[in-house]
Amino acid sequence: MDAFAKSVPAKDRRGFFDNPNRIESLLTNLLLQKQLAAEARAAGIDKSPATQSQIELAIDTELAKIRMQQFRTDVKVPNLDELAREEYIAHKEKYLLPxxxxxxxxxxxxxxxxxxxxxxxxxxxxxxxxxxxxxxxxxxxxxxxxxxxxxxxxxxxxxxxxxxxxxxxxxxxxxxxxxxxxxxxxxxxxxxxxxxxxxxxAKKRSFEEVKGEIAARLRSEFVDKQVKGHTDALRNQPMDANEALVASLRQRYADEATSPAGK
Structure with a gap:
């Protein structure tokens, strides 16, 4: 249940679980999932190479998501008060009450x-x-x-x-x-x-009234920029690829779709 809860955004978690019927339904579904997984292990499905590949992909996907969440949390955000004030002075019209x-x-x-x-x-x-x-x-x-x-x-x-x-x-x-x-x-x-x-x-709002709003946006923009920089650096690392093998993927899955096993 704790693992599932992590998939619900923190801001929505309290509301999601403040419903006995929803909790009961969730527990039933998690139990069903456990039971089906146990049947799969008993049948040896988890041992097949194809299933192992799917399991590895699922693990990689989840680990990558958790890593990105951790990266965003760990970003050291500098003090943005001065930048927020500069933004306010330069764009006061954006902070009018209409x-x-x-x-x-x-x-x-x-x-x-x-x-x-x-x-x-x-x-x-x-x-x-x-x-x-x-x-x-x-x-x-x-x-x-x-x-x-x-x-x-x-x-x-x-x-x-x-x-x-x-x-x-x-x-x-x-x-x-x-x-x-x-x-x-x-x-x-x-x-x-x-x-x-x-x-x-229309009414002007003072800097103190909008300081939190501006700082929150600047913080989000700063974190997004750090995340993009990190993922771009990973994408841009040197990569060796077998061009012929990559090109063959298109035909490989086309053939699979038309084969008797793929029907």
Whole structure:
């Protein structure tokens, strides 16, 4: 079980094993694997040259993976505080908190009405909304086809972000004052009428606020560079190869696939 646990990323291990049913299923599968392996040994399968080669390959694969994990852990990372500060000073725009926009919207779906009918109804809703922005909640309840309105009452947080349809996000981001109503906007879902609830402009974050974030990225980049350097050095060591034998592999496995034993 401990050996299996090592195959689960450390950050996910606690959640993975915090489930009695999952543990029971895992134990059953590990036991089955042990039983089948015991049958294979009893039948002498582990003694055949072909099986030995597969076992050696599995061992090499696992050892290589463990070695790389160990290498990453053992990399000596220098103090990156000064480099992090230089990164912050040179690229302050990367560490802004973006504009955050919260809106309410009415969706007029085109799923069960024609495009012309949906557009006409959306135009009507927009006129009513602009005439009485304070009554927008009632318009959501009366007209919106968005199934999530029962839970969010038409409210969309972070509406100008990439989480939403580009047309919707752009229209939301262009609203500047609370209760401002957008022009009718068309997306793949239908037509939207949008009202601005709240807008928070982009905000600068101090170096102390982002220091950990920058240092973590720089550390990861440094370790990745050391790993690449180590593996590149191994790959670039002199190697003697039998060119004819390497070339024959292509035909070897093609012949194996068409032979009676390979079927």
């Amino acid at each position: 504009v955050t926009v919260t809106v309410k919207h009415v969706l007029i779906s085109t799923k069960e009405r024609s495009d012309e009918e949906a557009k006409a109804l959306a135009d009507k809703v927009a006129v009513e909304a602009k005439a009485d922005p304070a009554g927008f909640d009632a318009l959501v309840e009366k007209y919106s086809d968005d199934p999530s309105k029962a839970d969010n009452h038409g409210v969309i947080v972070d509406a100008a972000s990439g989480k939403y349809a580009p047309e919707f996000a752009q229209a939301s981001g262009e609203l500047m004052k609370p209760n401002e109503i957008s022009p009718v906007v068309k997306t793949g879902f239908g037509y939207h009428v949008i009202e601005l609830v709240k807008r928070e402009e």
